[in-house]
Amino acid sequence: MRLNPSIRSKTYPVFLVLVSLLLYLPGLGARDLWAPVEPRYAEIARVMLAKGEWVVPTINGAVYTDKPILYFWLVLIGSRLFGGVNEWTVRLPSAFSGLGLALTTYFLGRDLVGARVGFMAALVLSSSARVLWEARWAHTDMAFTFFFTLSMYFFVRAIFKIGGPREFVLACASVGLATLTKGLIGVVLPGLVLLTFVAVRRDWRALLQWRLASGILVFFLVAAPWFASVDLATEGEWLKVFLLTHHIQRYTSGLGHRQPFYYYFTNLPPDFLPWTIFVVPAIFSYRSRIKALMEPMDLFLFLWFALIFLFFSFSDTKRALYLLPLFPPAALFVARYFDHLISGEVSQDALYRWTAYLSFNLLWIGSLSLPVAAWFFQSEVFVLSLPLALLLAGGGLATVVSIWLKLPHVVFFTTALTVSLGMLYTSVRILPFVDRYKSPKPFALEVRGVVPLRQPLYIYADSMNDFNFYMEREVIPVLSSKAELEDMVAQMKTAYILIRERDFKKLEIEEKAAILAEGRVGDKNWHLVRLTDRQ
Numbered sequence: 001m002r003l004n005p006s007i008r009s010k011t012y013p014v015f016l017v018l019v020s021l022l023l024y025l026p027g028l029g030a031r032d033l034w035a036p037v038e039p040r041y042a043e044i045a046r047v048m049l050a051k052g053e054w055v056v057p058t059i060n061g062a063v064y065t066d067k068p069i070l071y072f073w074l075v076l077i078g079s080r081l082f083g084g085v086n087e088w089t090v091r092l093p094s095a096f097s098g099l100g101l102a103l104t105t106y107f108l109g110r111d112l113v114g115a116r117v118g119f120m121a122a123l124v125l126s127s128s129a130r131v132l133w134e135a136r137w138a139h140t141d142m143a144f145t146f147f148f149t150l151s152m153y154f155f156v157r158a159i160f161k162i163g164g165p166r167e168f169v170l171a172c173a174s175v176g177l178a179t180l181t182k183g184l185i186g187v188v189l190p191g192l193v194l195l196t197f198v199a200v201r202r203d204w205r206a207l208l209q210w211r212l213a214s215g216i217l218v219f220f221l222v223a224a225p226w227f228a229s230v231d232l233a234t235e236g237e238w239l240k241v242f243l244l245t246h247h248i249q250r251y252t253s254g255l256g257h258r259q260p261f262y263y264y265f266t267n268l269p270p271d272f273l274p275w276t277i278f279v280v281p282a283i284f285s286y287r288s289r290i291k292a293l294m295e296p297m298d299l300f301l302f303l304w305f306a307l308i309f310l311f312f313s314f315s316d317t318k319r320a321l322y323l324l325p326l327f328p329p330a331a332l333f334v335a336r337y338f339d340h341l342i343s344g345e346v347s348q349d350a351l352y353r354w355t356a357y358l359s360f361n362l363l364w365i366g367s368l369s370l371p372v373a374a375w376f377f378q379s380e381v382f383v384l385s386l387p388l389a390l391l392l393a394g395g396g397l398a399t400v401v402s403i404w405l406k407l408p409h410v411v412f413f414t415t416a417l418t419v420s421l422g423m424l425y426t427s428v429r430i431l432p433f434v435d436r437y438k439s440p441k442p443f444a445l446e447v448r449g450v451v452p453l454r455q456p457l458y459i460y461a462d463s464m465n466d467f468n469f470y471m472e473r474e475v476i477p478v479l480s481s482k483a484e485l486e487d488m489v490a491q492m493k494t495a496y497i498l499i500r501e502r503d504f505k506k507l508e509i510e511e512k513a514a515i516l517a518e519g520r521v522g523d524k525n526w527h528l529v530r531l532t533d534r535q
Helices: 005-024 037-051 070-082 087-112 115-126 129-134 141-159 166-182 185-201 212-233 237-253 263-271 276-285 287-294 296-314 320-343 350-377 379-404 408-438 441-450 466-471 482-492 501-507
Strands: 457-460 494-500 513-521 524-532
Touching (some): 005 408, 087 129, 115 129, 129 263, 129 408, 141 166, 141 296, 212 237, 276 287, 276 320, 296 320, 441 524, 482 524, 501 524
Antiparallel strands (some): 494 524
């Protein structure tokens, strides 16, 4: 018996909620915090919670100016509910943002194309590599992408008259939340897409139909109070550094992440896997429909994707996760392609078949080589790699068979299921194993047992903040030169220092130092040393 389409569409959001919870929550706190960002966010939230501070974020005793406050508020709320700041509560906002992003993508697709396409687009987005990764990571970008996409959803409903005029006000409220999450980029991206859309269509009168005054008022009501409060509390320091350093200089000078213009051409394809496999066949299938881009809906989605891609490509600062906001239109494009394959509106041509054949044959063959490589290079991983290898090999083979039988609906779901289960297994079983090689926690707890909290502790040439969090020290002063170290020891007579092995040897301080503990964090060997002023 076939389900009534209206009944089936009502189950889509429920199914997406269940899928998202299954993908993003299991094992969310199973691994420790990995530098650089995760321990920094955790420490900011820990100090704020301990002090009852809700306005000024600080890290290692200094005002934190990189990001606005909303992500930390979400962590604080979760930490109050679940008993403290830990690995799980620090990542929880990203996980729930992944869920919200999937639902928003579904409703966007439903309103623009249809419920089935919206459902498929949400599955494409949820099972793409970058989303699967970021929804389990403590970064602001997943939360920002959710609020940004929510704003675009309400803008779409207002522009295409799917909803009422109040949708524009809701869109501006979402822009305010996006701005509170990551800064002015929350205004710049939607503004860039909307104004370009109006300019291309030469429909300037549309601006008069938008509730600009009400929308701007709501935006400021959402975003302005905290920005004004933190600026007042820091005597103008926060806003000045935030705008000058983390907006203007970051965009024009590539602070810390300078990359060439073509960076995203090489990074977006792997980030959108496995669905990148079908993008080229889809483009070729639609090449004769290029005029359809002038249709308002298609034009809007195209500008959404293209303008964000170009905006970040022109920036000197580039990181792969910055492109998350263009994933919803990309997911809708792939979902519509599969919908047309299933309905027969687009043929299963040779490019589609052979691209998919090659990719999924490589997947199952490569998967079976995982245990072999593990046996030779890391034998303790052999048992862990077997289930993952069998899962990916089975999914790859099932997809190959589905392509041969010309069952595009099965190809779609086996692709989504294979990658999703593979990432879920990796998160629950493999990443906790890798944790022993990347986590600072064991060494930090050892140091905490040696050096009492009341005793000053210093660190040499490091600002990752992982030791702050796991030792529960609000401030670990950073020494950046041998002269600073010697001056400090001369004043203190005896001091405890965290120092990397290479710096310990380079500074030639062995005669004044006693090594009290040693540990490895990632590829760095650390020493806890007690330095004595022996003159």
